[in-house]
Amino acid sequence: MENFSEWFHNILEEAKIIDSRYPIKGMNIWLPYGFKIRKYALNIIRNLLDEDHDETLFPLLVPEEELAKEGIHVKGFEEEVYWVTHGGKKELNEKLAIRPTSETAIYPMFSLWVRSHIDLPIKLYQIVNTFRYETKHTRPLIRVREITTFKEAHTIHSSMEDCENQIKDAVKYYKQFFDALAIPYTISNRPSWDKFPGAEYTYAFDTIFPDGRTLQIGTVHNLGQTFAKTFDIKFENNEGKHEFAYQTCYGLSDRVIASLIAVHGDEKGLVLPPKVSPNQITIIPIIFKKGAEEVIAKAKEIKTRLQSSGLRVNIDDRDIRPGKKFFEIEQNGTPVRIEIGPRDLKNNQVVISRRDTFEKINFSLEDDINNFVHELLNKITNNLKEKSKKNLEEHIVEVDDIETIEKTVLDGNIVSIKWCGDDDCGKAIEEKTNLDILGETSKTDGECIYCGKKAKFNTLIAKTY
Amino acid sequence: MENFSEWFHNILEEAKIIDSRYPIKGMNIWLPYGFKIRKYALNIIRNLLDEDHDETLFPLLVPEEELAKEGIHVKGFEEEVYWVTHGGKKELNEKLAIRPTSETAIYPMFSLWVRSHIDLPIKLYQIVNTFRYETKHTRPLIRVREITTFKEAHTIHSSMEDCENQIKDAVKYYKQFFDALAIPYTISNRPSWDKFPGAEYTYAFDTIFPDGRTLQIGTVHNLGQTFAKTFDIKFENNEGKHEFAYQTCYGLSDRVIASLIAVHGDEKGLVLPPKVSPNQITIIPIIFKKGAEEVIAKAKEIKTRLQSSGLRVNIDDRDIRPGKKFFEIEQNGTPVRIEIGPRDLKNNQVVISRRDTFEKINFSLEDDINNFVHELLNKITNNLKEKSKKNLEEHIVEVDDIETIEKTVLDGNIVSIKWCGDDDCGKAIEEKTNLDILGETSKTDGECIYCGKKAKFNTLIAKTY
Numbered sequence A, B: 001m002e003n004f005s006e007w008f009h010n011i012l013e014e015a016k017i018i019d020s021r022y023p024i025k026g027m028n029i030w031l032p033y034g035f036k037i038r039k040y041a042l043n044i045i046r047n048l049l050d051e052d053h054d055e056t057l058f059p060l061l062v063p064e065e066e067l068a069k070e071g072i073h074v075k076g077f078e079e080e081v082y083w084v085t086h087g088g089k090k091e092l093n094e095k096l097a098i099r100p101t102s103e104t105a106i107y108p109m110f111s112l113w114v115r116s117h118i119d120l121p122i123k124l125y126q127i128v129n130t131f132r133y134e135t136k137h138t139r140p141l142i143r144v145r146e147i148t149t150f151k152e153a154h155t156i157h158s159s160m161e162d163c164e165n166q167i168k169d170a171v172k173y174y175k176q177f178f179d180a181l182a183i184p185y186t187i188s189n190r191p192s193w194d195k196f197p198g199a200e201y202t203y204a205f206d207t208i209f210p211d212g213r214t215l216q217i218g219t220v221h222n223l224g225q226t227f228a229k230t231f232d233i234k235f236e237n238n239e240g241k242h243e244f245a246y247q248t249c250y251g252l253s254d255r256v257i258a259s260l261i262a263v264h265g266d267e268k269g270l271v272l273p274p275k276v277s278p279n280q281i282t283i284i285p286i287i288f289k290k291g292a293e294e295v296i297a298k299a300k301e302i303k304t305r306l307q308s309s310g311l312r313v314n315i316d317d318r319d320i321r322p323g324k325k326f327f328e329i330e331q332n333g334t335p336v337r338i339e340i341g342p343r344d345l346k347n348n349q350v351v352i353s354r355r356d357t358f359e360k361i362n363f364s365l366e367d368d369i370n371n372f373v374h375e376l377l378n379k380i381t382n383n384l385k386e387k388s389k390k391n392l393e394e395h396i397v398e399v400d401d402i403e404t405i406e407k408t409v410l411d412g413n414i415v416s417i418k419w420c421g422d423d424d425c426g427k428a429i430e431e432k433t434n435l436d437i438l439g440e441t442s443k444t445d446g447e448c449i450y451c452g453k454k455a456k457f458n459t460l461i462a463k464t465y
Helices: A005-016 A030-049 A064-069 A071-077 A101-114 A160-180 A228-232 A255-264 A294-310 A321-334 A342-346 A369-394 A402-410 A424-435 B004-014 B031-049 B063-067 B071-076 B103-115 B162-181 B224-229 B255-264 B293-306 B322-332 B342-346 B369-394 B400-411 B422-432
Strands: A061-063 A082-087 A090-098 A122-130 A146-157 A186-189 A201-209 A216-225 A234-236 A242-244 A246-252 A282-284 A313-315 A336-340 A351-354 A361-363 A396-398 A414-419 A436-443 A458-462 B061-063 B082-087 B090-098 B122-131 B145-155 B185-187 B201-208 B213-226 B234-236 B243-244 B246-254 B281-285 B313-315 B334-339 B351-355 B359-362 B396-398 B414-419 B436-443 B457-462
Touching: A005 A030, A005 A255, A005 A313, A030 A122, A030 A146, A030 A160, A030 A255, A061 A064, A061 B103, A064 A122, A064 B145, A071 A101, A071 A228, A071 B436, A082 B103, A082 B396, A090 A201, A101 A122, A101 A228, A101 B243, A101 B414, A122 B351, A146 A160, A160 A201, A160 A246, A160 B145, A160 B246, A186 A458, A201 A242, A201 A255, A201 A369, A216 A228, A216 A255, A255 A369, A255 B145, A282 A321, A294 A336, A294 A342, A294 A396, A313 A351, A321 A336, A321 B004, A336 A342, A336 A369, A342 A351, A396 B213, A396 B342, A402 A424, A402 B369, A414 A424, A414 A436, A414 B185, A424 A436, A424 A458, B004 B255, B031 B145, B031 B162, B061 B063, B063 B071, B063 B090, B063 B103, B090 B313, B103 B122, B103 B145, B145 B162, B162 B246, B185 B457, B201 B255, B201 B369, B201 B436, B201 B457, B213 B224, B213 B255, B224 B246, B224 B414, B255 B322, B281 B293, B281 B322, B293 B313, B293 B334, B293 B342, B293 B369, B322 B334, B334 B359, B334 B369, B351 B369, B369 B396, B400 B414, B400 B422, B414 B422, B414 B436, B422 B436
Parallel strands: A282 A313, A282 A336, A396 A414, B281 B313, B281 B334, B396 B414
Antiparallel strands: A061 A090, A082 A090, A082 B082, A122 A146, A146 A246, A186 A201, A186 A436, A201 A216, A216 A246, A234 A242, A336 A351, A351 A361, A414 A458, A436 A458, B061 B090, B082 B090, B122 B145, B145 B246, B185 B201, B185 B436, B201 B213, B213 B246, B234 B243, B334 B351, B351 B359, B414 B457, B436 B457
């Protein structure tokens, strides 16, 4: 991919994922094909979270008074909040913020709901649109003003220990989610100046794009008692004493879709993980004048058979050249293509092609096609997972000389350095390299790359979106 | 139900459907139980529309310039639009409206998408939140400022005839949807002064509430070429000439959920149609010290068996009195309750109770319980449908004397009158009776109830929400 940015922009349009011509910059339209990919991705995260979370829906608008309550939090968002000031022709008594995230919409209600330790834990999530008045250059699915797909979970606990365990669970769910989409990730503990405003600490998932830049694709925050104190969320503990509650929150966004497009795509277009592909198999009948009916009948029979095993299958029987159909199916990222022509019919076989490797298989219809295709889709998922994981791993480079960080990153890598963990030192590294510290990944010893004092953490540094 | 309004308010709270204590009036929270009902209801309409519509997602905010383009339309909404004027601390160059409905967000894009008659028809829908700055008294799910569940479909056609056919299809889909929820309805052609701003005509679905007032629960609009002309949506027709497109739109809202609660509920609480009940069957093990394990094991076995046939089943094995469980299950509207105690176990039977009729059945476990329960759920749906339909029919009363309309309506009825169809005459009837004309239901002859001239239409008149 010569120019990733251009490729990404084009594929969104050509594969009909997003229309970015809406008259407000940074606000885009999900087209039918893109909407389906989004739907199947959301199904995966819903199935995971529904195991022990409840889905809810809170209002979009937040009274100024509530938004302003948590000082650190509001400071993190004040430049980015859209304000509603008028209803009809009247000026409102109080300005209303369009949620940039929903802590300040949800936590005043938590204060009403939580009474006793037996009410806890509470684990909720919602999937909503949120808004950020971005002044930087916007890009569909990556940096937008309307985040159309903001999955935010909010939990309340009766101890810091339960919070810590919830953080582990959240990380586990997100790993499962990204694995299902074959999106590779690093997990790092964000530096203090980059954690969620109001959080004790923030774990972030980042992935690497073909241009070597990293994208934050998920975050998990331990909020401790900060918001509980602000919003007066108290519970009566075992001993009958009132205590502030402990909280976590964690979120995903449209960037998940950006990543699965960017990470797997190639020159021919999308390469979709089977779980989220609108069509998992497209059947193409190769039709000549003679024997057309039989070929189409067979194609339909195969479609019905595959569908009966729960697969998403379509037949492309449009009256256009097969070459044009192949082009489109490859562009759309459909994992498996099945061709059947008169000669195949005679030999009782079909030709099965993989989108990820372009491998072609002559498959005898005497064998169990359902079984074969299910296994093939698993193979494709695993291949995408391994390939993209390997790519990420190959692009994490350990560097012990501050002068070579920037060049290594600009060559398309994430750099791992040893760092003392001191804020001033970390900020100095960022400034010197003109890059961002993603955060700590593990403990270490040795010397800090910048100040030479005792290093505490292996730390990732990258060019970020 | 002595006081429906109070009952409705209480049941939303007691059955944990909605929390209406959010700090902005008219904006409410979907609680987990309510959210599930909403989800299952949306599944039904999605399944219906997905047959030949594509789901999409358009931005929430609309530039003032676009909203203002269609004069009649904007006039219908100008008192109700929320305006965003600031991003962060900056005043925006152009005010942004929060969509009250999405014609003005979607149709500028249609203008870019539609080129030729071969692109048509296009049939899209989206399920989004929309906003109305209501100055009237708000009520959760009925009159709100954030409509959290606005299902709006938008179609484009190459002839008025295709439009008319689409209107028929839309009415058909909505009938199927309301039938699945056992919500009875009238369909009427709204009078000119009450049609959708910008539409040629509007068909509306109304249902009757226990207090005798009607609620508009769905609308279907033939937009003709009005919006196409405003937003320049043109196509090249068969003969190579450019022509303005023909459009329809149709919508549903949170009011569907309000209706299924209001129409079926009773003094004990919700009575949910099986298709949308979060639990379709709740199993209660009746436990004594002796034999508790065996009873619970049997309950689990029955749960697994029922679940395997696709039913939503839970076991309530909390350590509280069965009476309290029965109270809650009835309040939550779960269609079927299964009790099993030590004596039942001995007799290899369970007791199955219906929420709608309170009928109890001793069921032998030697028979096929899956089959029995599936049939029972169908019976419950049909009973709810027939009962509520009968109730609606009994409350539509033909009246031929203008003086008795108001009293008949205030007794809890919808009144059917003969009307000449003249606007001035219709408005005079509304004013005299202090009621609303819902619209024409069929052609007729005889005399207009007000002016005495030749009547054209049987027309419904009611006290509306």
